[in-house]
Amino acid sequence: MSDAHVATVDQAHAHEAHVAHQFVNARQQYESGNLGMWLFLQTEIMFFGGMFAAYGVYRAWYPEAFKIASTATNVPLGAFNTVVLIVSSLTMALAVQSAQLGKQKRLVWMIILTMLFGAAFLGVKAIEYTEKWHHHHVPGPNFIWEKEGGREVQILYCLYFAMTGMHALHMVIGLGIMTWLLIAALKGRFSPSYYNPVEICGLYWHFVDIVWIFLFPLLYLI
């Protein structure tokens, strides 16, 4: 390879230092990352879909028990958490917009706000789980159900803890991802020409929000 050729390649990449070696340009890098994240989310949809299918089957089998059991869930706390997650989705969307516009300070604050709302959600979830524990509504040998249909109600509580538990685990992982994003944002790694990680982390955060949008009516209301 001649020196002249090396120089041309260096110049071509000089103005786009954030474009990884294997990509032709920033656009291709962006589209590849976006597609990859959506493929991952597709597997996540199928993962949660399996649990929703289980819920559907048991609900069809024991409609009455499920109706009685859902009266024991704490609807105000569930509704509050729904609002908290939607607000966190808004701040996450605004974080992406801030990165696109190059507003570094606003980006950092939006990430911090998103994390605070995420933590608030988990805090409320902890209160709910404690409440269930004290009422002996956790499936297992200590499960106590005063009204009729204890066996069927226990199935609903298995589903409740499996579904909200997996969702909460996704929130915890989400907070970890957001911590990484916050550090990267504080280092000033994002700019209007490179904000892919902010957008991709946002996609994950919004997906977790969507799961809750379905969990709230299914487990707390109907």
Place this chain on the structure above:
Amino acid sequence: MEGHITPTKTYLAVFFALMVCTVLTYYVWTIDLGFFNVVVALGIAVFKASLVVTYFMHVKWSPILSKITVAISVIFLGILLLLTSMDYASRQWVPRNVGWENYPVLK
């Protein structure tokens, strides 16, 4: 790299719509519609999810390959839910005592 930048106004409008839908879900739940309680609650949830996907997740302005992936996700989820419910719904059609151990040919 140029990408679509959604104005704050649009985000706030979507946020407001999501909030109204949440209140609506709660309100409909307080009225007894029988089976339609489930239909309405899930209908609102699907609408909310599509708002989040379209605007918050920028699918409206995403690359075409991502859009196709989203569409395929919905189809896959449909297959999962539909085939599972078909299986469980049709199980009652077969009498219980004609399991494999009581199958005439094996006797």
